[in-house]
Amino acid sequence: MEITFSRRKISWQVGAFCVLGVGFIIILTSMPELAIEYMTRGLRICTSSVIPTLFPFMAVSELMVRSGCGALLGKRLEAPMRTLFGVSGAGAVAVLLGAVCGFPIGASTAAGLYRRGEMTEDEATRVLCFCNYPSSAFMISAVGASLWSDAGIGRMLYICVLSAGAIWALLHRRGGERVTPYCPRQTRIGAHVIGESITAAALSLLNVCAYIAFFSCVVGCLSRVFAVGGMGETAEALIYSFFELTSGAASASLVQNRSLGFIMTAAAGAWSGLSVHLQVISVCAAEGLRLPLRRYFAAKLGQSAIAAALAAAVLFFARIF
Numbered sequence: 001m002e003i004t005f006s007r008r009k010i011s012w013q014v015g016a017f018c019v020l021g022v023g024f025i026i027i028l029t030s031m032p033e034l035a036i037e038y039m040t041r042g043l044r045i046c047t048s049s050v051i052p053t054l055f056p057f058m059a060v061s062e063l064m065v066r067s068g069c070g071a072l073l074g075k076r077l078e079a080p081m082r083t084l085f086g087v088s089g090a091g092a093v094a095v096l097l098g099a100v101c102g103f104p105i106g107a108s109t110a111a112g113l114y115r116r117g118e119m120t121e122d123e124a125t126r127v128l129c130f131c132n133y134p135s136s137a138f139m140i141s142a143v144g145a146s147l148w149s150d151a152g153i154g155r156m157l158y159i160c161v162l163s164a165g166a167i168w169a170l171l172h173r174r175g176g177e178r179v180t181p182y183c184p185r186q187t188r189i190g191a192h193v194i195g196e197s198i199t200a201a202a203l204s205l206l207n208v209c210a211y212i213a214f215f216s217c218v219v220g221c222l223s224r225v226f227a228v229g230g231m232g233e234t235a236e237a238l239i240y241s242f243f244e245l246t247s248g249a250a251s252a253s254l255v256q257n258r259s260l261g262f263i264m265t266a267a268a269g270a271w272s273g274l275s276v277h278l279q280v281i282s283v284c285a286a287e288g289l290r291l292p293l294r295r296y297f298a299a300k301l302g303q304s305a306i307a308a309a310l311a312a313a314v315l316f317f318a319r320i321f
Helices: 002-030 032-067 069-085 089-101 105-115 121-128 136-147 151-171 192-225 233-243 245-252 258-271 274-286 293-318
Strands: none
Touching: 002 032, 002 192, 032 069, 032 089, 032 105, 032 136, 032 192, 032 245, 069 089, 069 151, 089 105, 089 121, 105 121, 105 274, 121 293, 136 151, 136 245, 136 258, 151 258, 151 293, 192 233, 192 245, 192 274, 233 245, 233 258, 233 274, 245 258, 258 293, 274 293
């Protein structure tokens, strides 16, 4: 009975992917100009905003992990992280790098620490629910300064997103759980670390840009097919935000109601987009870490709602528009 169910489940998944793949091929072949237009839009976003703002942070984060600086910070932050969120110093490293440097750094750090035996599977999967954020550079520079023409707005959005993750982690802390003390492995430091860090950052950034370009093309074509544009800019921004954060944030910044656009951008930042979630799943699979998808998606949806509420509170008290 169990084998039959497993085969049926696999057949259903294969069938669904076949339908989606064939459908999208039909769309691409029937409107190639549209596909090129939206692919170009995604690549333009990468070259104008994503690469300049993310690459330095990604290179520095790789250097911190490979040089042992991240382990040192994890030891210093172990006590507060254990008290607040019930995770070890290793979890502190993933959360800190994920918050500052952005995805997929948090996920790759958590999965790598699990693979090296510095975190248990349960702790790694819990940390993955609140260590994946847009980077500070992306939210402040790419979103705030570039899209909203105000870096201060980017800072407020960034604080809302981080606060939503912290609130979710506090609400779902497991009281009384024993966490293994953080014992980082010894790291060999040398000049080669700099080169390896830059190479790894470049490969990760290429992966991020590939997801952005692909989902920009997919969502753009689907929005035209289903005439999302006729439903209004708000609906288009919501659909973009569901699939891919960069395009979603760009669309939300164009919403005529600035307050609504601000709230939508905060919610999109906390949700992060299906594109990022697929990257997280891919990173976990590569490191042999099983990610409970229901718990992960519930966490991201919950954080999105919290971030939207926090953004609304900011608008009420700050009156920025």
